[in-house]
Amino acid sequence: VITKAQHCRAEIYLDGIGWVATDPADVRKVMLEEEKDGLPAEDPRVAAVRQKLFGSWEGNWIAFNDGSDIALPSAQGPELGFLMYPQAEVASIRLDCLDADAFRYAMTAREITI
Known part of the structure; x- marks a missing residue:
């Protein structure tokens, strides 16, 4: 049973650039699972993942x-x-x-x- 393995990915449209890949689910996963009590959005680890996943996503989906x-x-x-x-x-x-x-x-x- 895989009732906890869903994943969400998104694309946003930016004027002058076009459609851009984003992966909000993996950013949220870092916030919820990296530490026992979670991480705030401003944590440097969350910021690093957000920067990496804005404009890309994992391709196996x-x-x-x-x-x-x-x-x-x-x-x-x-x-x-x-x-x-x-x-x-x-x-x-x-x-x-x-x-x-x-x-x-x-x-x-x-x-x-x-």
Whole structure:
């Protein structure tokens, strides 16, 4: 079960430059996981990662979607601004997709030949 392994990456448009890669998830990961009690955004280690990942990202990834304002079929909950994590509803109540202990799922991959 990989309920804690999601990753988010983004692109922003800068006038005069165009689309620029950013990796906010890895910056946040450093803030949350580098030290037991976390690191503030102004910590030099966070600043170094932010500088390195502004304009680049790690290349081993698969995009599952790029939608916005997503209405899930037959869902009772509101539209989603974006879809980063799997979503589920039980008895018309949307589960907390960030609660890895209460909402468990698995993503698997396998090679296919055509």
